[in-house]
Amino acid sequence: MDGLIPEDSMEKEQLNTDSKIKNVIAVMSGKGGVGKSSVSALLAASLNKKGFKVGIMDADITGPSIPMMFGVNESLVVRDDKIFPPLTKTGIKIVSVNLLLPNEDDPVIWRAPILNNTIKQFWSDITWGELDYLVIDMPPGTGDIAITVLGMLPLDGIVMVSSPQELAQMVVRKALKMSEAMNVPILGLVENMSYAICPNCNEKHEVFGPSKGNELAKAFDIPFIGALPLDPELSQLSDEGNIEAYSRLDEFNLGEIIDNLLKERQ
Numbered sequence: 709m710d711g712l713i714p715e716d717s718m719e720k721e722q723l724n725t726d727s728k729i730k731n732v733i734a735v736m737s738g739k740g741g742v743g744k745s746s747v748s749a750l751l752a753a754s755l756n757k758k759g760f761k762v763g764i765m766d767a768d769i770t771g772p773s774i775p776m777m778f779g780v781n782e783s784l785v786v787r788d789d790k791i792f793p794p795l796t797k798t799g800i801k802i803v804s805v806n807l808l809l810p811n812e813d814d815p816v817i818w819r820a821p822i823l824n825n826t827i828k829q830f831w832s833d834i835t836w837g838e839l840d841y842l843v844i845d846m847p848p849g850t851g852d853i854a855i856t857v858l859g860m861l862p863l864d865g866i867v868m869v870s871s872p873q874e875l876a877q878m879v880v881r882k883a884l885k886m887s888e889a890m891n892v893p894i895l896g897l898v899e900n901m902s903y904a905i906c907p908n909c910n911e912k913h914e915v916f917g918p919s920k921g922n923e924l925a926k927a928f929d930i931p932f933i934g935a936l937p938l939d940p941e942l943s944q945l946s947d948e949g950n951i952e953a954y955s956r957l958d959e960f961n962l963g964e965i966i967d968n969l970l971k972e973r974q
């Protein structure tokens with residue numbers, strides 16, 4: 709893999725003096741649509757519910773989903789030359805390019821250098837204040853933004869998201885190999901849309917085929933964080949901008965699991 713990652717991607721960006729962020733976690737997958745944004749949102753909501761101070765950086769500049777999932781429409785607030793993130797209903801700070809656009813459905817048609825600078829500024833120019841956790845919702849793939857986030861931001865770990873489809877597994881392997889190549893620790897793997905529960909008979913159905921998350925985690929020698937079901941409540945709450953109200957937040961307990969995994973590494 710030597711030579712594939714540009715040398716200049718290795719210099720870490722500096723945070724501003726008004727901000728102090730204890731732990732930075734990126735949620736990544738390689739493949740689109742497997743649930744990175746949902747897992748980012750659930751992880752942030754779960755950590756926040758445990759009493760941690762939490763922020764989310766929406767690094768999916770051209771396909772931002774975080775503001776909609778949390779029902780946040782306010783712009784970033786500029787005061788005394790500082791840029792402050794708006795808060796979600798339960799007090800999570802969020803930053804997304806959608807909070808800068810005049811209309812939420814305006815497309816972002818920017819070349820890679822501008823996209824990368826936006827990510828760097830989301831880190832260096834936003835007054836995050838004191839955070840225990842910053843969760844970074846990554847765009848799909850192992851492209852330019854992923855190189856910037858993995859190379860230039862001081863990540864404490866990556867949560868990888870897969871789904872049971874073969875295609876997702878193959879693409880997630882690429883993301884896992886990229887993290888290894890860039891020396892960013894992988895905290896573990898979440899398998900999303902792992903199964904569905906029939907509302908009539910309560911039986912478990914493996915809609916996308918048998919679960920492979922555990923196997924994949926073993927193959928890469930990383931912890932298997934857990935399997936999340938395909939749950940109509942989750943997609944409905946996301947569409948309504950109310951993901952923090954998910955009734956199974958405590959059951960899946962992503963915040964505690966990931967906080968423990970991180971402590972084990974430190």
Ligand SMILES: Nc1ncnc2c1ncn2[C@@H]1O[C@H](COP(=O)(O)OP(=O)(O)OP(=O)(O)O)[C@@H](O)[C@H]1O
Nearest residue numbers: 740741742743744745746848937938939942943946
């Ligand atoms: N476990 C789940 N149960 C039900 N719906 C889900 C689940 N996970 C994700 N979804 C829905 O699937 C869609 C895609 O999920 P999400 O946006 O989290 O994926 P993503 O990997 O971030 O996609 P992208 O690659 O486009 O950023 C969303 O509409 C979301 O609400």
Ligand SMILES: [Mg+2]
Nearest residue numbers: 744745768773
């Ligand atoms: Mg997404």
